[in-house]
Every structure is written in structure tokens, then in C-alpha cells.
Amino acid sequence: MESPELSFTLVYVVFCLCFVFTPTEFHSAGLTIQNLFSSWLGSEDLGFVQYHVRRTTVTLLVHSALPIGYYMGMCVAAPDRNLGYVFQVSPAPDGWRAFLLLSLCVQVTSWMFIIYWSRHHWHNHPISRALEAHMHPSHSDWCSVAASINTEFRRIDKFATGAPGARVIVTDSWVLKVTTYHVYVALQSECHVTVTESRQHQLSPDSASPAQILTLRVDSINPAVKPFDIRLQSTEYGDLREKLHAPIRNAANVVIHQTISELFLETFRAQVELNQPYPLPTGQEVESCIGCMQVLACTKLVKLCHTDDCQQCFCRPMWCLSCLGRWFASRQDQQRPETWLSSTVPCPTCRARFCILDVCAVR
Ligand SMILES: [Zn+2]
Ligand SMILES: [Zn+2]
Ligand SMILES: [Zn+2]
Incomplete structure (x- = not known):
């Protein structure tokens, strides 16, 4: 009906x-x-x-x-x-x-x-009203604050990001957030910024690239300016830092992954967790990772997938998860992260090809 x-x-x-x-x-x-x-x-x-x-x-x-x-x-x-x-x-x-x-x-x-x-x-x-809060000391009325923002917005070296409903713009002296009904304004020299949250979107077959979304809170020492949140991708964090001279505090101890490869490591780790572990044969000792010499080698390549591209690697565990993940990411087409999950790379030691399904954690 x-x-x-x-x-x-x-x-x-x-x-x-x-x-x-x-x-x-x-x-x-x-x-x-x-x-x-x-x-x-x-x-x-x-x-x-x-x-x-x-x-x-x-x-x-x-x-x-x-x-x-x-x-x-x-x-x-x-x-x-x-x-x-x-x-x-x-x-x-x-x-x-x-x-x-x-x-x-x-x-x-x-x-x-x-x-x-x-x-x-x-x-x-x-x-x-929001601009009026910035009238002192250098501006006599809100129109002169507006003029300062207008001039700086016109410069091409501003930092700008975000969807139209929550755009973030950082100019030489202003931090602006444009939303549907309002524009939040803070003077760079008066504000301090805190990383409060991070959300990780892992690389999956239907996402083009892994992403980490950071939430930063902008607080001003000016009591008339209400604090507001800005959101951006972790890969844009470097550009933001270049433009934003205010101190940034990392309250939640968020690890900020600024490159696609670093972001990929999270996906890599999560996938290896899902693969079956490799039981270390009795009597065999694990040595330090030959890539970083910092931690124990905790990965072993075992051909578990069903594709003909991969080969069995006979190397003993030699690499830690981060080093192997970085190696895997470094051998990929950097412009096309969506292909990374399905591609194969050679073992860093014996050159036998492996894919992400063949990486086992040593137990
Ligand atoms: Zn290592
Ligand atoms: Zn090998
Ligand atoms: Zn494979």
C-alpha cells in the first residue's frame, strides 16, 4: 500500500x-x-x-x-x-x-x-559578535578585525582543509572554523591547541587510503572566545604545524601518523593479528630484528594464502612487525594505497614473494 x-x-x-x-x-x-x-x-x-x-x-x-x-x-x-x-x-x-x-x-x-x-x-x-571579542588591543571595531581576516584569507599560503560543513582555515594570525551556521574565530597569539582525540580508519578493500582523523581543541586565553574543536587528517598535521604558531599539546598521547606508510602500519598490524601465529620450534632462540636492532624479531613468513604469486620463505624470524610493515609499504605504489592489501612483495632477506596474509606473529 x-x-x-x-x-x-x-x-x-x-x-x-x-x-x-x-x-x-x-x-x-x-x-x-x-x-x-x-x-x-x-x-x-x-x-x-x-x-x-x-x-x-x-x-x-x-x-x-x-x-x-x-x-x-x-x-x-x-x-x-x-x-x-x-x-x-x-x-x-x-x-x-x-x-x-x-x-x-x-x-x-x-x-x-x-x-x-x-x-x-x-x-x-x-x-x-565573535569578531568583537578581538577588538583589543590592535583593532578599534569589529570591521577592522574583519578587514584583517579578509586580507589574510586572500593569501594563498593559508592552511585550509575539511568538508564545507566544518572547514578549518589557519591564516598568519587567525584560526577559523566555518560551520553551517557560524564562523569560529581565535587569534593565534592568544590560543593554545590540544590534541584530544584520534580516530583511525584502516585500509580496507573499499577505502582508497587509510586515514587517521585528529580532533584538536582550540582554547583562547581571551575569556570572550569560546573553545572550539577542529578536525583534520593526520597527514595534514605537518602543514598545520607549519602555519600554526600556537603551542600544541598532545593530551591523549595520540600517536600522529603523518604519512600514508605510517598509517598503513596500523592496518598491517591488525591483519597480522588475524593470521595464524607461528609456533617457534623448540630450542630455537629469537634474535633482535636486523632492521632496527631495538626489539626481538617477531615475524615469520609462512605461505598461507592460496595464490600462485607467493612462495615459501625459509628464513628464520629476522624482522620485527614494524620493520616488515615499513618494508612492505615501501615496496608499494605510493600513489595507489588501495592496491596495497592485495599485492605481493619480496622477503627482505631471501626475495621469496609474500603477501599480507603470509605474515605470521612468532609465538
Ligand atoms: Zn625492527
Ligand atoms: Zn625469506
Ligand atoms: Zn601470499
């Missing part, structure tokens, strides 16, 4: 979710506030702050109109409900009336917010 109302509701809910959270498909289709209103928003490069004041305003206006859009769409999708005739003697059902009233309230409230924000040249807008 499929009614047009139900199908319309489902389609509209999915549309709203996509429109508000804009996945990549919506971006490439151009269905974003930035695209639809580009002529009115102007250029982000010419006036970064003014652009985002306008963008967040339009975003609020459009998002708050989504409930009304649903009601109007329903008028068309289900004409027999007479939703279009709210003022008639036998009006639309009560539930719908309440919904319409609520949607109108949401819309009117958002208009009231916008009128309040726009007074005195947008002086009351949350972004202007």
Missing part, C-alpha cells in the same frame, strides 16, 4: 537531510546554499567575513522554510485532504493546522532573528 502522501513525505525528509547535511553527491550536483545563492553571496575571497555573514543568514532563512515547503508540497501531493483551504468552514484536519501554524512560527522567528542581526550594519550577527 503506497499512498502519494507517504512517498512525498519520505522523499521530502531525505531531501531535507541531504540539503542540510550536504553529502558529496549534493555538492557535485550544486544543490548547496553557496551555489544556489552565489550571485547574492558574492565572493568569499573578496570579503570572507561579509560573505559568511550573508551565507549563514540565508542558510537560516532557507532551512527554517523547509517545514512550510513540506506543507505546500503536501497540498499538491494530497489534494483530497484540502490542505490548501485552511480558512474554509470545513478546514484541514487539526494536526495539519497545528503543523502549518508551527512552521509559520519557525519562519517568522527566523525573520525576527535576521532583522535583529542586520541592525547597525549587521553589528548583532553572531559572527560580528
Whole structure:
């Protein structure tokens, strides 16, 4: 049983979710506030702050109109409900009336917010307020703070990363985070940064490359600036460090993997854990790894896979897991990490080819 109302509701809910959270498909289709209103928003490069004041305003206006859009769409999708005739003697059902009233309230409230924000040249807008916190000592009003940010944003050597809903920009003296409804601002010379969390996405057959996502909290000594979180890939951490002169504290003792090879080591370790272990023959001693001489050699290559590419290696355990993993990663096509899991490399000692399934931990 499929009614047009139900199908319309489902389609509209999915549309709203996509429109508000804009996945990549919506971006490439151009269905974003930035695209639809580009002529009115102007250029982000010419006036970064003014652009985002306008963008967040339009975003609020459009998002708050989504409930009304649903009601109007329903008028068309289900004409027999007479939703279009709210003022008639036998009006639309009560539930719908309440919904319409609520949607109108949401819309009117958002208009009231916008009128309040726009007074005195947008002086009351949350972004202007955030800039006002930085007025002293070098700036006389929020417009001069805005001018400083605009100028620095135009420079090509800024650090910029992240999805459109959570962009991170670091310029010579500012740390900025652009979200759907707000722009967070901190002065580099006033802030300190803490690595608070790390999430690791391992290399898998359906991901193009392994990734480590770092969360950093930006705190300012300026009490008017609220702390905020920024997120970036660990491989971008080096670039961030180059631009960010504020001290970075690693509170959670997160190991930051700055290269794809280092990231791959985590995947390598996890896979070896899954492989069956190699029981050391009685009487045989494990020696130190001949790669790093730091730890015991704890890996043995045993042909466990069923491909003809691999050969049996007869070497005794000679390498530790990290050294073998680095060797494995170094022999791969660095541009195509998605092929790493399925490829074979020669044993560093005897050159017998092995794949990741043939690496056993010595027990
Ligand atoms: Zn080693
Ligand atoms: Zn070998
Ligand atoms: Zn193999």
C-alpha cells in the first residue's frame, strides 16, 4: 500500500537531510546554499567575513522554510485532504493546522532573528559578535578585525582543509572554523591547541587510503572566545604545524601518523593479528630484528594464502612487525594505497614473494 502522501513525505525528509547535511553527491550536483545563492553571496575571497555573514543568514532563512515547503508540497501531493483551504468552514484536519501554524512560527522567528542581526550594519550577527571579542588591543571595531581576516584569507599560503560543513582555515594570525551556521574565530597569539582525540580508519578493500582523523581543541586565553574543536587528517598535521604558531599539546598521547606508510602500519598490524601465529620450534632462540636492532624479531613468513604469486620463505624470524610493515609499504605504489592489501612483495632477506596474509606473529 503506497499512498502519494507517504512517498512525498519520505522523499521530502531525505531531501531535507541531504540539503542540510550536504553529502558529496549534493555538492557535485550544486544543490548547496553557496551555489544556489552565489550571485547574492558574492565572493568569499573578496570579503570572507561579509560573505559568511550573508551565507549563514540565508542558510537560516532557507532551512527554517523547509517545514512550510513540506506543507505546500503536501497540498499538491494530497489534494483530497484540502490542505490548501485552511480558512474554509470545513478546514484541514487539526494536526495539519497545528503543523502549518508551527512552521509559520519557525519562519517568522527566523525573520525576527535576521532583522535583529542586520541592525547597525549587521553589528548583532553572531559572527560580528565573535569578531568583537578581538577588538583589543590592535583593532578599534569589529570591521577592522574583519578587514584583517579578509586580507589574510586572500593569501594563498593559508592552511585550509575539511568538508564545507566544518572547514578549518589557519591564516598568519587567525584560526577559523566555518560551520553551517557560524564562523569560529581565535587569534593565534592568544590560543593554545590540544590534541584530544584520534580516530583511525584502516585500509580496507573499499577505502582508497587509510586515514587517521585528529580532533584538536582550540582554547583562547581571551575569556570572550569560546573553545572550539577542529578536525583534520593526520597527514595534514605537518602543514598545520607549519602555519600554526600556537603551542600544541598532545593530551591523549595520540600517536600522529603523518604519512600514508605510517598509517598503513596500523592496518598491517591488525591483519597480522588475524593470521595464524607461528609456533617457534623448540630450542630455537629469537634474535633482535636486523632492521632496527631495538626489539626481538617477531615475524615469520609462512605461505598461507592460496595464490600462485607467493612462495615459501625459509628464513628464520629476522624482522620485527614494524620493520616488515615499513618494508612492505615501501615496496608499494605510493600513489595507489588501495592496491596495497592485495599485492605481493619480496622477503627482505631471501626475495621469496609474500603477501599480507603470509605474515605470521612468532609465538
Ligand atoms: Zn625492527
Ligand atoms: Zn625469506
Ligand atoms: Zn601470499
